[in-house]
Amino acid sequence: MKKLVLFVVTAMLMLPASVKANEGMWFLMFLERLNHRDMQKMGLQLTADEIYSINNHSLKDAIVQFNGGCTAEMISKDGLVLTNHHCGYDKIAELSTPENNYLKDGFWAADRSKELKPKNLFVRFFVRMDDVTKRILSKVNPSMTEAEREAAINKEIALIQKENDEGGKYTVSVRPFFQGNEYYYFVYQDYTDVRLVGTPEESLGKFGGDTDNWEWPRHTADFSLFRVYADANGQPAEYSTNNVPLKPKHYLPVNIGGVKENDFAMILGYPGRTNRWMPASGIDQNVKFAYPAWVEGSKMGMDKLKVHMNQSAEVNLMYASKYASIANYWKNRQGMIDALTQFGTAKTKAAQEAKFNKWANKKENKAKYGNVVATINNYYALTNEKAKHDNYLMTLLRSSSYGTIARSLGRQLEAYANANEEKRKQMAPALAQMADEFFTEVYIPAEKDVLAGQLNLYATKATGHGIAPFVAEIGKANNNDFTAYVNAAFELSMFSSADKVKAFLLVPNQAAVTNDPLVKLSNELLNHYNAKSDEIAKAQNDYSAAFRLLVEGLRESKIATILYPDANSTLRLTYGKVRALPADKRNDAKVNNYTTMEGLVKKYKKGDAEFDLPTKILDMQKARNYGRYADKDGTLHVNFLTDNDITGGNSGSPVLNGKGELIGLAFDGNIEAMAGDVIFDPKLQRTINVDIRFVLWVIDTYAGAKHLVDEMTIVK
Structure with missing residues (x-):
């Protein structure tokens, strides 16, 4: 392993007392230097090598990234994978039909032959990482534009990837950290043969719905089980009935002893994105311009979809995953607005930047750092209205399947029209299948309502930056009522049915694609979304350089003491303790760091979409049929709190005790700490976890799938 650049090591070793132990998303390769002693004091019993080792099996070998957006963990010697219900949600929905609705009714494979293979599901194992900061930064210089800098860096990244992928065996990713001041690969x-093994019904796995999302106290069985398959040699292989369960290098023992206040807890996973270096003016832009547009646009999409989802089980399945994703961000962004406003985060950052600006304009620093804050503030002032516009347009593109049709099916058909006869023969079967798949995932009446509603919202609310001219023209002619236009567009478009697309395959014509009303609209929206004036392009170039210098200067001056890099979907470890929030009358637990089965049933509302429960759950709670999964106090614990530092992407991450044993499954954060992606608050920050005993109780006692628990290593 290459040695770290000396100045980086020196800076990172100078850990100030002001950094809280539970703050930070840490690289595994630096645990010995930075964290191990602190973790031992808190209760860790493992060596750093037992957590991360290149040459020997270690804890990191049990942690996987789940389908690119969540985390999961290996929990048996036969490739059994545990993650959140909401992480497997879209795959469970995909495998469901109105006749076999696994999303609604749950699913438990009686044996391995009954496990179900969804399309395009993969897990990613972390092999190793290393520092390439010195190598990459040697290829750039301060005179480069941001585009030139990016080109030089990408050229070197391509070489690093080729050197380490072993002929395609591995995926290699080189990522920037500290705003491009450091690089690691x-x-x-x-592994792509991943099959559904088990999931509780939605009324358990998503109990509380949007109402309880990001809230505490919480009572949900947010978990699902999958299995990874490999070829006979344990290597990745496409789906085959000849594949066998993967024998992982390491899997997690499951501890059912329970947790109590101040117990050590660490979480490994793939946190998606934090922005703890974000400037004050960037926070202001999000709170006042970007996030309100995101919230309003998301709510529009949700409301339009829900009308149709409530009328048909088939349509509900079709849009369940998309709706859940939109709803999650809708509540998250509103929580961000509230938390960032309440705690004056922008003011805190502005005070830090004022201190930095004073340091930056000292004689010895001015040439390099003097204009940094002014350049950053100028960029945000110039782009505030654009941020608002872009978020209205972005939510349109996210909620409407036809917003991006020009870049998906439209682009494919245009390529088909331009191909020769022989090439078309090769392309036609795949395009016909693509059309069939697309139209199994859209319901035209719902799509019309979503598109018309979102166009109205965009045309009336995003005008500060200037909406797409094509949309402005249509809106002006129709008093911004897009219903008639959308109905006519669908009537004339080839993209209103699979049959029309297949008819095009028989008589292809490029002009028919280019002039298709839905393709034309989509192109106009996408082109306008990606367009930027010369003034904004220059400001963005200057901002990128200035932001990088801000982070470099804050670290150099020690005005900021953040020693861990922002999250960016790379494997991290966070550690802390089981930690209660202040007493809450809504929680029946003796200590407000866990919830109980009794509390779950108290929330029950018969027939309610969010709080209904299976009759069997009510009966088992009444009988207190908890078996060996009951706590010492006689109750069945459902969820519990820790003060770990996590964010989106950590969903499904294992919560581990000091021995590296599984005690819970992370799935959410508390809405009071929604500012946590920008600034960490040790008083408020909490991670909400499913107690592993509740997971096992649902699998074993409730669902009767004891054979799955039997293949785990249970520690009492």
């Missing part, structure tokens, strides 16, 4: 191995 990560080596992964992907």
Whole structure:
């Protein structure tokens, strides 16, 4: 392993007392230097090598990235994978039909032959990482534009990837950290034969719905089980009935002893994105311009979809995953607005930047750092209205399947029209299948309502930056009522049915694609979304350089003491303790760091979409049929709190005790700490976890799938 650049090591070793132990998303390769002693004091009983080792099996070998957006963990010697219900949600929905609705009714494979293979599901194992900061930064210089800098860096990244992928065996990712002041590469191995093993019904796995999302106290069985398959040699292989369960290098023992206040807890996973270096003016832009537009646009999409989802079980399945994703961000962004406003985060950052600006304009620093804050503030002032516009347009594109049709099916058909006869023969079967798949995932009446509603919202609310001229023209002619236009567009478009697309395959014509009303609209929206004036392009170039210098200067001056890099979907470890929030009358637990089965049933509302429960759950709670999964106090614990530092992407991450044993499954954060992606608050920050005993109780006692628990290593 290459040695770290000396100045980086020196800076990172100078850990100030002001950094809280539970703050930070840490690289595994630096645990020995930075964290191990602190973790031992808190209760860790493992060596750093037992957590991360290149040459020997270690804890990191049991942690996988789940389908690119969540985390999961290996929990048996036969490739059993545990993650959140909401992480497997879209795959469970995909495998469901109105006749076999696994999303609604749950699913438990009686044996391995009954496990179900969804499309395009993979898990990613972390192999190793290393520092390439010195190598990459040697290829750039301060005179480069941001585009030139990016080109030089990408050229070197391509070489690093080729040197480490072993002929395609591994996926290699080189990522920037500290806003491009450091670079590391990560080596992964992907397995694509991943099958659904078990999931509780939605009324358990998503109990509380949007109402309880991001809230505490919480009572949900947010978990699902999958299995990874490999070829006979344990290597990745496409789906085959000849594949066998993967024998992982390491899997997690499951501890059912329970947890109590101040118990050590660490979480490993793939946090998606934090922005703890974000400037004050960037926070202001999000709170006042970007996030309100995101919230309003998301709510529009949700409301339009829900009308149709409530009328048909088939349509509900079709849009369940999309709706859940939109709803999650809708509540998250509103929580961000509230938390960032309440705690004056922008003011805190502005005070830090004022201190930095004073340091930056000292004689010895001015040439390099003097204009940094002014350049950053100028960029945000110039782009506030654009941020508002872009978020209205972005939510349109996210909620409407036809917003991006020009870049998906439209682009494919245009390529088909331009191909020769022989090439078309090769392309036609795949395009016909693509059309069939697309139209199994859209319901035209719902799509019309979503598109018309979102166009109205965009045309009336995003005008500060200037909406797409094509949309403005249509809106002006129709008093911004897009219903008639959308109905006519669908009537004339080839993209209103699979049959029309297949008819095009028989008589292809490029002009028919280019002039298709839905393609034309989509192109106009996408082109306008990606367009930027010369003034904004220059400001963005200057901002990128200034932001990088801000982070470099804050670290150099020690005005900021953040020693861990922002999250960016790379494997991290966070550690802390089981930690209660202040007493809450809504929680029946003796200590407000866990919830109980009794509390779950108290929330029950018969027939309610969010709080209904299976009759069997009510009966088992009444009988207190908890078996060996009951706590010492006689109750069945459902969820519990820790003060770990996590964010989106950590969903499904294992919560581990000091021995590296599984005690819970992370799935959410508390809405009071929604500012946590920008600034960490040790008083408020909490991670909400499913107690592993509740997971096992649902699998074993409730669902009767004891054979799955039997293949785990249970520690009492």
